[in-house]
Amino acid sequence: MAYTVQDMRKGPEGYAWSRFGLPEYTDWMDESLSWKESCYIGDWSFLWQHRFTGPDALKLIADFTVNSFETFEVGQSKHAVHTNKDGKVIHEGVLTKFGEEDFMVHGRGGYWLSFNLGRGEYDAQVTRDDWFMYQVSGPKAIKVLESLTDAEVLLSAKFMHAVPVRIAGHDIFALRQGMAGELGFELQGPKEFGEDVYQAVLEAGQEHHIRKMGGRIAMINHLEASYPTIASDYIPAIFDEDMTEYMEYFLASMPSFAQPAYIAGSFEGRDPSEYYRSPIELGWAKVVTTRRADYLGAQALAAEKANPRRVLRTLEWNAEDVAAVQNSLLGEGEHYDFMEMPRDQRGYMWCDRIEVDGVLVGTATSRGYSYFFRKMLSLATVDVEHAEIGTCVNVIWGAPGHPQKSIRAVVRPAPYKEDRSRGELRAAS
Template identity: 45%
Template sequence: MTDAAQFRAFTGRPPVPYFPVMGPSENSGWMDEQLSWHENCYVGDWSFVPQIRVKGPDALKLFRDLSVNNFVNFPVGKAKHVIQCNDDGKVISEGILLRHGDDDFEYQVGTPQWTVYNAHRGGYDVEITFPITHKFQISGPKSLAVMERLTDANLLDVKFMSTKYGTIRGEDVMFLRQGMAGEVGFELQGPIENHQKVLEAILEAGKDFGMRRLGTRTFMINHLEACYPTGGMHFMNALSDDSKTDYFRFMDENLPPEWEPTPFSGPMRYNFATTFTGSWDGSDIEELYRSPIEMGWGRNIAFDHDFPGRKALEEEMANPRRTVVTLEFNSEDMKRIGGSLYDEGPVYQQLDLPENQWVSAWTDWIVKDGQKIGHATHPGYSRWFKKVLSLSFIDVEHSTPGTEVTVIWGQPGEAQTEIRATVAPAPYKQDTRRRDLTKEPGVLV
């Protein structure tokens, strides 16, 4: 058991605020920016996400040994959502793995340190470097029109999670098709030295199509609507417990020089998840670890090879306890919480609209009929749906859309209240990102 109290935000340790390298908090105003992926398109800057480049004859073996995924059909030019777990089947690391060559991979993730540590510990024949690239996400109904104006590369034949290369203002760029807002989207990657030049080109190409630039105040709302659980925000990566002392020592002694000027040289050198907040009052931090099954990633698991956590995940797959849903918070209750600042009586914890600006795993108890049935995480306000939503992990028997539950709101030892909530699907927003673009003539207009 690892004492959870030391990880509670403010009383245990200070939470990590959204850091300046993530960009401005707002550009055209968070409410305006939130409408972009529904009505037009946006550009978001995710260049701060760390990555590692792994080359060598054991590169594929390293990822296969650590990850739950199937690597049988993983050609050059493809990307994969890769998940790594501890022996209990709880997620340590998850992110995008790109295959650039037979023995050449790039892992872009909040916690690539775990792969580096295991490459060293396992004696794998690989070379690991720490490149820094620009990563601009363009997504929304008009994203393709922007891309046509931005580059001469034909992107209509690029399938979901595939890459293609082209140029922007004479600079080489890799286009990765994805869509973090649940809409068709591309991520534009290249040398960090071209950051400003490429960003200016994107904004110029997008100005006739209503493009907005996302600020940090609304960064995570599309993750919320589209159901992208994110380490450090919606769950604690399984790297905080006392069993990881050897790993902590390794990172202290082997911090990459490239990370010295970044947040990953400070409190995030071991783990993107550093604190939690909310009404959850458990004693063991491991209770905030999540399995890929409860986060909706069970389809990624391939029991065709050995990997950490395989036995635990086989047992859970046969009898899953919890699953991911979206909770709709009752709007009258949220108004009451905001009004407590001005009314007589207790003042309740506030939601910093549209969501709190800390990298902290907000976790509230979900209860029904007096029983604790799950966790509501990192709530946020959706301007499009005009609701406070929460990606939540709930007992399977209570996961049917329309189920009424209660969320306990407020820190332990402070004023608490109950919020009525309704179970809804996850993703909450319709997912259109995998569309076959070759069957949409005239889409680039």
């Protein structure tokens, strides 16, 4: 099936759907403070897992992944990015090496690699695993976790390395990472252990005021810490004619009511490709290797890395202009599109025009309200010449054909929040 921009604007039944489906547990303001003041447990078990094994497993991965594999230790994880021939992101996720011929892919990338395994001559196999994935992050996270397992193993973990731990009587893995920009681990293991592990973490976290991360706030830490996300900040580069076969393969994995992408906002792209993004535009240039040219998209990415057109920034939206949008709902007559708090929940790539003197200079995505900073923020891919910190721009709010508001905004760094994820674990224990 071919999708047009108009199809993506309305969805198959006129609406999009939430990828989380989680409730609020306390309230979203309280939960949003957890990764700055205490800690949270967030459930990301909805991500798909594919396990690739065999002598050619790493070759398969390398042929379709932008990362360097010159060094890749057993137990190490990488932020693996898969691009099309033009260097636009198809999928991305976490890749972990569990053995010399044993690799786990978390996220949609496993489908892309499985598809290419079936089309090539690789001595490798793929199986679907079903694991739980619980992020435990925040300034008190280490105290919670070290009370549950061998503290020395936990505290010795290097960043983006998974260490074996035992929690609630189960042997699982703890991946040191920091999606909230704070110290933290992602607990991973077979789904049948999940409930025991989750409850053990909650019980141990009570004295440290742990919070469950609810669905309304789940993506605000991505915004504050600048982690662009598929379907929120870009759509997968799978809508081109040469990807038709893969599109059919991928659609077979999705719920019947869903489609691969939904879009909204003031930016009026004429073709799905205008909503694609490269790893460079998404702030992932450091993972893109130029030391080899044998992966899909290598040539395009080498050229872009040497001379980028757009870069990732945070935008700080003007409070008076945001208030004018919200206040329009309290008067008679036409009003601006509702600016949901803390952010849209429906799974759209909400993509708004960024202008300087009426000229398009980029797009804003992941618009959300940070209760901690008391700011309306967004991520933005913006032209290099307008990306200097402190630059004033305007974001156009309102769908095409609706009343639109030009909102003043200031270019700020990405990440907006200080990144403390690589800090010293022992100092927090």
